[in-house]
Amino acid sequence: xxxxxxxxxxxxxxxxxxxxxxxxxxxxxxxxxxxxxxxxxxxxxxxxxxxxxxxxxxxxxxxxxxxxxxxxxxxxxxxxxxxxxxxxxxxxxxxxxxxxxxxxxxxxxxxxxxxxxxxxxxxxxxxxxxxxxxxxxxxxxxxxxxxxxxxxxxxxxxxxxxxxxxxxxxxxxxxxxxxxxxxxxxxxxxxxxxxxxxxxxxxxxxxxxxxxxxxxxxxxxxxxxxxxxxxxxxxxxxxxxxxxxxxxxxxxxxxxxxxxxxxxxxxxxxxxxxxxxxxxxxxxxxxxxxxxxxxxxxxxxxxxxxx
Ligand code: HMG
Ligand code: MG
Numbered sequence: 001x002x003x004x005x006x007x008x009x010x011x012x013x014x015x016x017x018x019x020x021x022x023x024x025x026x027x028x029x030x031x032x033x034x035x036x037x038x039x040x041x042x043x044x045x046x047x048x049x050x051x052x053x054x055x056x057x058x059x060x061x062x063x064x065x066x067x068x069x070x071x072x073x074x075x076x077x078x079x080x081x082x083x084x085x086x087x088x089x090x091x092x093x094x095x096x097x098x099x100x101x102x103x104x105x106x107x108x109x110x111x112x113x114x115x116x117x118x119x120x121x122x123x124x125x126x127x128x129x130x131x132x133x134x135x136x137x138x139x140x141x142x143x144x145x146x147x148x149x150x151x152x153x154x155x156x157x158x159x160x161x162x163x164x165x166x167x168x169x170x171x172x173x174x175x176x177x178x179x180x181x182x183x184x185x186x187x188x189x190x191x192x193x194x195x196x197x198x199x200x201x202x203x204x205x206x207x208x209x210x211x212x213x214x215x216x217x218x219x220x221x222x223x224x225x226x227x228x229x230x231x232x233x234x235x236x237x238x239x240x241x242x243x244x245x246x247x248x249x250x251x252x253x254x255x256x257x258x259x260x261x262x263x264x265x266x267x268x269x270x271x272x273x274x275x276x277x278x279x280x281x282x283x284x285x286x287x288x289x290x291x292x293x294x295x296x297x298x299x300x301x302x303x304x305x306x307x
Contacts, residue, residue: 022243151188186217221256241283257296
């Protein structure tokens, strides 16, 4: 039964990260053909933004070493927004060569994670991103930034919201059009989400500039998403089947599952244009390819109902 809640957005953009955040952390490496089929199926289910891969060092993320092959295929054959991760100018060059129109840099709110994930401190990583963002915006690309460890960090503990806002504002000033607030290790709770978004508002950053990116380690991703929607956020990152994690953040598990999100949004009467049955088929198909069950509760429930 649909129960719209006053004050919630009427439409939500789902920013699908399964092919990138999902597959970067799987011990089973799937072939480029499986990846391209995954992306095609996600688009066919109605997802309009599908983060495709990462142009990072293949030594750092071997699961996505075939980024060029995968992107070259889907950019020709899949007609949706296909953002890719780029950490440095080398990554941007590779993305531009293949016709990328939307890239994402990925900053950290903490010093330790910047070192673990990017092999340099926070300031040096912002220096690395500045020319990437400048060149990408000059070339007319959309540029998102992630700000990881926006709520808690496995090495540093709770993260000061002032630090998250400061790093984000610097990236917006560089030219990023959207900041995705990353709960990389899935420790955030709803009150923290509301309070962080409020801190952004006080710093002059509206919800139109923000997206949320919750991992579900403590089972809070959906509650956190609802808290963010109540604050006016309309872009939510999610991963088909709940795949995901970050190889450089200990204790990071899967992202908010796209199907779990769809189930909640449908109940609230919020439009997404995504066909949940097609998505469940895709997640079950991918779970077979990965040789492990799908972590999404909604996928399990809908699959059980079919039997
Ligand atoms: P480095 O070792 O400091 O870089 O790594 P370097 O410039 O010294 O280069 C080292 C080697 O990498 C060289 O190769 C370069 O050519 C190569 P070698 O000479 O040794 O053969 N290289 C590249 N190759 C391909 N594409 C590139 C590239 N750059 C260098 N773009 C670097 C620095 C940033 C490259 C490295 O640390 C890296 O690739 N890190 C990526 C880590 C990563 O992808 N993490 C996961 C994504 S972040 C995440 O999951 C969080 C998120 O989901 C949000 C959240 O949940 O919070 C986004
Ligand atoms: Mg992530």
